[in-house]
Amino acid sequence: MPTLFDSETPVTDELVRSLVDRQCPRWRGLPLRAMTTSGTEHTTYRLGEELLVRVPRDADAETGLRKEVDWLPRLHGRLPLEVPVVEHVGTPTEDYPHTWMVNRWIDGEDVAARVLSGDVPAGWADTLAATLSALRAVDLDEVPQEDWPRGARGGHLSERAEGLDQREDAVSGPLDATPVRAVVDEALAAGTPDPTRVLLHADLIPGNLVARGDDLVGLLDFGTLTTGYAATDLTPAWWVLDRPGRERFRALLEVDDVSWAWGRACAAIQGRIAHWIYEPRGHALAPLGARAVTQVLSD
Numbered sequence: 001m002p003t004l005f006d007s008e009t010p011v012t013d014e015l016v017r018s019l020v021d022r023q024c025p026r027w028r029g030l031p032l033r034a035m036t037t038s039g040t041e042h043t044t045y046r047l048g049e050e051l052l053v054r055v056p057r058d059a060d061a062e063t064g065l066r067k068e069v070d071w072l073p074r075l076h077g078r079l080p081l082e083v084p085v086v087e088h089v090g091t092p093t094e095d096y097p098h099t100w101m102v103n104r105w106i107d108g109e110d111v112a113a114r115v116l117s118g119d120v121p122a123g124w125a126d127t128l129a130a131t132l133s134a135l136r137a138v139d140l141d142e143v144p145q146e147d148w149p150r151g152a153r154g155g156h157l158s159e160r161a162e163g164l165d166q167r168e169d170a171v172s173g174p175l176d177a178t179p180v181r182a183v184v185d186e187a188l189a190a191g192t193p194d195p196t197r198v199l200l201h202a203d204l205i206p207g208n209l210v211a212r213g214d215d216l217v218g219l220l221d222f223g224t225l226t227t228g229y230a231a232t233d234l235t236p237a238w239w240v241l242d243r244p245g246r247e248r249f250r251a252l253l254e255v256d257d258v259s260w261a262w263g264r265a266c267a268a269i270q271g272r273i274a275h276w277i278y279e280p281r282g283h284a285l286a287p288l289g290a291r292a293v294t295q296v297l298s299d
Contacts (some may be wrong), residue, residue: 064223154228
């Protein structure tokens, strides 16, 4: 996938082959092929049939990857979806300045194309609700507070909304937040949901979900893992599901009106920003963001 921003570290096939061959000689003979995904933080490669190489594009992505190194082992077996198994943590070199990773491949396909085509099986609502319930059930008291995952998406909705009308990008120009402003204002006016901090994936979008057939089977990219308001993780109701799925998802989780309004606003903000920043760059996340906003406004 081409570099999207000037600050990103260039990643080439030759570089990744060199990293693997020098640091993982046992895999030197395995074929390596670049993947095209809707991801925005890592360049990814299939290594043989059972492995995936993830190479951060910048320092922020590396920070998220290091978080995964710490937290993925804690989450194995605790969610209804498979999560990546870390097979190797690569070190920076003179040619590449970031930590990188080799994961065990989760067989299936990310659901981005299916969501955009309207092919959203009814059972996905159940699986997503069970996944959120499992994340919320993780006892944070078992972990020293200084080791809790940190991120930007778990705080008060006002933090997500702050400066929404002042964003500007060299390629995309100024952000027009008009399509989602009323949704955000309504959610802020609705009040504040239960503030109990829970574990949040914080990026439950189609490109991070893996399906085999009609079943969701895997959850990827825990780089945004954080703690905060449970309402923050309701975004797949609009990013992934259709209206019947949303109704099922909400009923299973017994979501109150204030939390639902917050989740809808978070989905709208994330969707509007994704479409704005990535559409002029021709990136696959742009139509997914546009769809999320459309789903929000259709309710």
